[in-house]
């Protein structure tokens with residue numbers, strides 16, 4: 001791909017087994033779903049899950065006609081296919097979020113959960129999302145917040161060098177960033193999204209508490225106080241719902257994929273290949289076993 005921004009590569013990763021399956025994160029999973037249901041329009045035409053991984057949240061999208069699971073990792077998308085390919089509403093697309101393989105103005109809802117922390121250039125990603133979103137599209141973003149109580153405590157006790165109050169993102173591990181909520185709102189606005197409602201989640205992300213208190217109780221408590229995110233954000237996880245305000249048109253009916261290199265709209269695949277008809281480009285993209293692969297041209 002042409003984009004020089006580094007990407008956190010999950011190809012071949014055991015993300016699901018290592019992070020979710022019996023890993024004591026049922027509380028986080030359920031609290032995130034509560035927030036998502038509160039912020040995401042329940043029905044719509046075409047939804048984009050940005051960095052969908054193995055499709056953990058796919059069962060939240062039942063009100064949509066078409067759901068694109070987009071991720072850089074082919075292997076995670078293949079896992080998603082294992083449990084979702086029976087449902088023809090799902091489209092599985094591999095690619096880089098800095099160069100999305102879609103025509104302008106396509107999606108009426110965009111969802112991004114637990115992935116922004118891998119964005120070395122979040123403003124570039126927001127601009128790309130604004131391009132593929134329809135006018136007035138809803139963008140529900142969850143991000144890892146640096147402005148959280150634990151970070152404040154550690155900073156106060158001098159056990160952490162970076163300040164949770166500094167608006168700039170902090171890269172605490174290679175290609176893992178935490179963001180300040182005010183910085184996120186600024187960058188969203190600069191990209192054409194009007195940031196609106198904010199919810200805080202994972203108020204009780206503390207292993208001993210999660211062991212002691214039944215998950216259902218923690219989720220109910222979390223759910224009851226998520227709305228305080230409108231006034232202050234002190235949790236490690238924050239949701240914000242934005243609306244696209246830039247004036248551009250919706251994609252023409254039938255238009256869907258575009259060459260990620262030159263943006264020329266692509267037609268139907270022939271013998272497993274999508275060909276860019278722009279003579280100056282001519283790149284060819286693979287479609288194999290239901291996976292549209294835009295990571296590298298053939």
Ligand SMILES: C[S@@+](CC[C@H](N)C(=O)[O-])C[C@H]1O[C@@H](n2cnc3c(N)ncnc32)[C@H](O)[C@@H]1O
Pocket residue numbers: 007008009010011015050051052053054056057070071072073076095096097098112113114115118
């Ligand atoms: C921590 S996982 C989260 C997966 C899913 N959203 C969830 O909540 O279960 C982060 C995902 O972001 C994807 N990702 C990271 N950088 C990307 C990029 N530049 N373009 C597309 N996907 C990317 C990874 O492949 C990975 O699947």
Ligand SMILES: [Zn+2]
Pocket residue numbers: 259260261262263264276277278281282283
């Ligand atoms: Zn092209």
